[in-house]
Amino acid sequence: MNHEDILAELERYACRHGIKVRWASKLNPHTPPVVSVHFRTIVMNSNWEDKNEYPLQLAHEITHIEDGDPDNLILPYSNVAQMDYGVEYKANRGAIDMLLPYYTETFLDLSELNAVEFMQQFSIPSHLEGYVTSKVNRIIGDYIKEENANY
Template sequence: MNDLIQYLFNFAFDHNIGVLLLSTSKEYNSLADKTKKTIIINTNWKNQNEIPFIIGHEIGHLMDGEPCLSYFCGTSLSSKERTADLFSLNIIFEYATLQYDSFEEPIQFIQQYGIPNRMLDDACRLFKKNDDLVF
């Protein structure tokens, strides 16, 4: 997980996105502050396995160029939240590909990388789209 987190932070830095880490209540949502082009990540999130996905999600908000603050809330998703989720799924898939990680099924991929189950259908489509890759 640490290598994936470092990969995501490097992606953020390469795109002039600042990263602020804080440890607070397990329920405190991570944020993307577009006015400061910074993501604020709660390192004490209740589901530690989701932290890389959340990092990718928050980066996705800034890459999308949305105005204002955005945060991961784990509830029903607006189109902007869904777009950020898809960004995170894709960047983690890219990382897994670069690592030559092999998965026979998309469910293995999302479980290995702490991707929420709500992303399974999207992961299936991603695998089909990239079926020429060895997984």
């Protein structure tokens, strides 16, 4: 599934959960997306400099709303801000959990999953490598256990 398909799926998911997603086209390429948990609205920047980040950004903002994070604690999406604030790190974990199924569905043999490849595909910042690696290793381990149980 390509990024446009994944974005469409995430937008449908948001809509089913009462979350509005708006795309702003007149923003600077460095203006990050923002979320209002109270109004259940996400504003994405259609001019963002790295289009590969869109799925991560949208899933991240959806997670803020689903978690009911307070509006006054939420920072705009940025790689630096996400390293330092627990609420941002938690939203990143939720985003990764939301994106992993899109990555894993392309594999017939889940033992071939690669955390670095997943991170590159979705432009996931390097400070999240530990979390991604643990999630991918868990998926691989569960797959291997299931395969061994079938023999």
